[in-house]
Amino acid sequence: MADVLQSVDVVTIGVGLTGTMAALELGKLGLKIVGIESGAPRETVPDFQSPAIHDELRFSIRKAMMQDNVKQTVTFRNSSDQTALPIRRWQSFLPGTGLGGSFVHWNGQTYRYQVADFIYKTHLAERYGANFVEQCGPELIVQDWGVTYDELEPHYDRFEYLLGTSGQAGNINGQIVPGGNPFEAPRTRGYPTPPMKEPYFGAIFRKGADSLGYHPYPQPSSNLSQPYTNPEGLELGQCVFCGFCERYACEHFAKASPQTTMLPVLLKMPNYELRTNCQVLKINLDSTGTQATGVTYADATGHEYEQPANLVLVTAFPLNNVRMLLVSGIGKPYNPTTGEGVVGRSYSYQTTGGATVFLDESININPYMASGANGTVIDDFGGDNFDHAQLGFIGGQYVGAIMTSGRPIENHPTPSGTPAWGLEWKQAVARHYNHTILVGQYGTSTSSRLNYLDLDPTYKDAWGMPLLRMTFDFPENDIRMSQYIADKVVQIGQAMGGTSIIRGGTTRPYTTTVYQTTHNAGGAIMGADPNTSVVNRYLQSWDVHNVFSLGGSAIPQNAAYNLTDTVGALTYWALDAIQNQYLKSPGPLVPK
Numbered sequence: 001m002a003d004v005l006q007s008v009d010v011v012t013i014g015v016g017l018t019g020t021m022a023a024l025e026l027g028k029l030g031l032k033i034v035g036i037e038s039g040a041p042r043e044t045v046p047d048f049q050s051p052a053i054h055d056e057l058r059f060s061i062r063k064a065m066m067q068d069n070v071k072q073t074v075t076f077r078n079s080s081d082q083t084a085l086p087i088r089r090w091q092s093f094l095p096g097t098g099l100g101g102s103f104v105h106w107n108g109q110t111y112r113y114q115v116a117d118f119i120y121k122t123h124l125a126e127r128y129g130a131n132f133v134e135q136c137g138p139e140l141i142v143q144d145w146g147v148t149y150d151e152l153e154p155h156y157d158r159f160e161y162l163l164g165t166s167g168q169a170g171n172i173n174g175q176i177v178p179g180g181n182p183f184e185a186p187r188t189r190g191y192p193t194p195p196m197k198e199p200y201f202g203a204i205f206r207k208g209a210d211s212l213g214y215h216p217y218p219q220p221s222s223n224l225s226q227p228y229t230n231p232e233g234l235e236l237g238q239c240v241f242c243g244f245c246e247r248y249a250c251e252h253f254a255k256a257s258p259q260t261t262m263l264p265v266l267l268k269m270p271n272y273e274l275r276t277n278c279q280v281l282k283i284n285l286d287s288t289g290t291q292a293t294g295v296t297y298a299d300a301t302g303h304e305y306e307q308p309a310n311l312v313l314v315t316a317f318p319l320n321n322v323r324m325l326l327v328s329g330i331g332k333p334y335n336p337t338t339g340e341g342v343v344g345r346s347y348s349y350q351t352t353g354g355a356t357v358f359l360d361e362s363i364n365i366n367p368y369m370a371s372g373a374n375g376t377v378i379d380d381f382g383g384d385n386f387d388h389a390q391l392g393f394i395g396g397q398y399v400g401a402i403m404t405s406g407r408p409i410e411n412h413p414t415p416s417g418t419p420a421w422g423l424e425w426k427q428a429v430a431r432h433y434n435h436t437i438l439v440g441q442y443g444t445s446t447s448s449r450l451n452y453l454d455l456d457p458t459y460k461d462a463w464g465m466p467l468l469r470m471t472f473d474f475p476e477n478d479i480r481m482s483q484y485i486a487d488k489v490v491q492i493g494q495a496m497g498g499t500s501i502i503r504g505g506t507t508r509p510y511t512t513t514v515y516q517t518t519h520n521a522g523g524a525i526m527g528a529d530p531n532t533s534v535v536n537r538y539l540q541s542w543d544v545h546n547v548f549s550l551g552g553s554a555i556p557q558n559a560a561y562n563l564t565d566t567v568g569a570l571t572y573w574a575l576d577a578i579q580n581q582y583l584k585s586p587g588p589l590v591p592k
Ligand SMILES: Cc1cc2nc3c(=O)[nH]c(=O)nc-3n(C[C@H](O)[C@H](O)[C@H](O)COP(=O)(O)OP(=O)(O)OC[C@H]3O[C@@H](n4cnc5c(N)ncnc54)[C@H](O)[C@@H]3O)c2cc1C
Pocket: 013, 014, 015, 016, 017, 018, 019, 036, 037, 038, 039, 093, 094, 095, 096, 097, 098, 099, 100, 101, 102, 103, 104, 105, 106, 107, 108, 109, 110, 111, 246, 247, 278, 279, 280, 281, 315, 316, 317, 318, 320, 373, 518, 519, 550, 551, 552, 562, 563, 564, 565, 567
């Protein structure tokens, strides 16, 4: 029997990026807020300090910062005629746990989406005709978001200034700015801090891309190029290129994270209470099923509590958001046979790939001197920046030299044909370690009727709740897109002076055994129609008006770019609606 606690105004399920943003924003209004986080508390000092934080075996290989698979994982299969099995060790994507969530061990690559991404269905129909998507793949699902880039722009701006993002603007109020990305959507002002210094591998990529007429620019980075004080009054340091960024926390206060940009302010608020090592089991509903009454959670001993709340914010990472809605019975689950239902529908990912470019021994890359987001990229093949009319696919990828580390266990590129072990392998590693550049491809993942999330009928977590089941493979459309761009990447590699090149590009079947990206998206998508979306344009549940699901789960189909800048903008957008509309008159913000 759960102990019933005193009611509060707001509860957040998870205290990662979105949970911290929500609590800080609503806490400023004086609301009583409880943040329930399944992982442990942690701070830059002492938890993220050297030498312990630079332990490659512990953090990269054994995944010390990730959700504990023994307690809770995801089951996986490529198609619905297979039996899903639990992912026993995270590889393909790495959901985090602990105060600050995945936003502690992220890379910091900070992209906005484009104007067309938010009106993707309308845009593609206008540019290529109403049947084009169907011709590219009858299983594809493409939707507009119900919110536009212009509506989100102030919130993007605010989020980037919270983080202190370092970058070179390419388009300010419609004016193309030399040195930036000429394809980017218009922004109202430049980045808060200047771009990172270009690394040598970035300069070599720039030269190659330039020679082919492309438009290289510095990747926007939330590893900071210089010290910065954010609007919350918190001071961030300058990145020292330690090479232990993704999968690690920053010891230098130089990577934007909840710890560096928000938590010191939030944790001082008397109206905020953080409860760590507590797992939310479900959202409780009243007898009508249309209003949440709070959440039930278990503490570290397994003791259960009921936390009543007026407003429940699901801020648990996209996959966990979807699972929380499913186990709580909020929204109609997606049925892939009939196409009806919405929760779990339109799960998408991100396509990745790229070429390994081996260079002459006289060219020293020094890959260990790196940060999570430092690099040079081109957007010439991003999204719909190039004409798709004759190509038979939709979508695109940005391409760039973004070498995030030269850590010894993970990084030892060798040319094709090299044995996988022994003397010859060692000699090849010694020859190529310092003379190889990885040119990556990162891009769109189109939603499909065949890909979805639901509750596993067999496997349960440590608390007896069903695991989330993922049914996913890349649609053929996305493979055609990625392989088309892989050819362009090989040409760039040749222009960079590559002596040999391993060609990349996304392939099928999708596997969970190789790291690709943690940009899991969709499953509880936003939209203008309750028949095809789980939350409305303000990320409010269509079915239970005092539940808002914040995060990448709202994204209808993943655009080319890493999604967190958009997650931040959407979160501020939703919080603005909660503050200025919902709290004044609680109820559905959009009629059903
Ligand atoms: C290795 C890696 C690299 C990345 N690099 C980039 C990048 O370069 N650029 C980019 O744009 N994005 C990147 N990301 C993605 C970025 O980290 C996420 O988009 C962002 O953190 C998502 O915020 P969130 O609030 O949805 O989830 P999180 O920040 O993960 O927070 C969710 C929190 O909820 C908690 N939680 C989950 N379930 C429960 C429950 N039942 N009860 C209580 N608490 C719960 C979790 O423990 C976690 O702390 C990267 C992610 C990873 C893992």
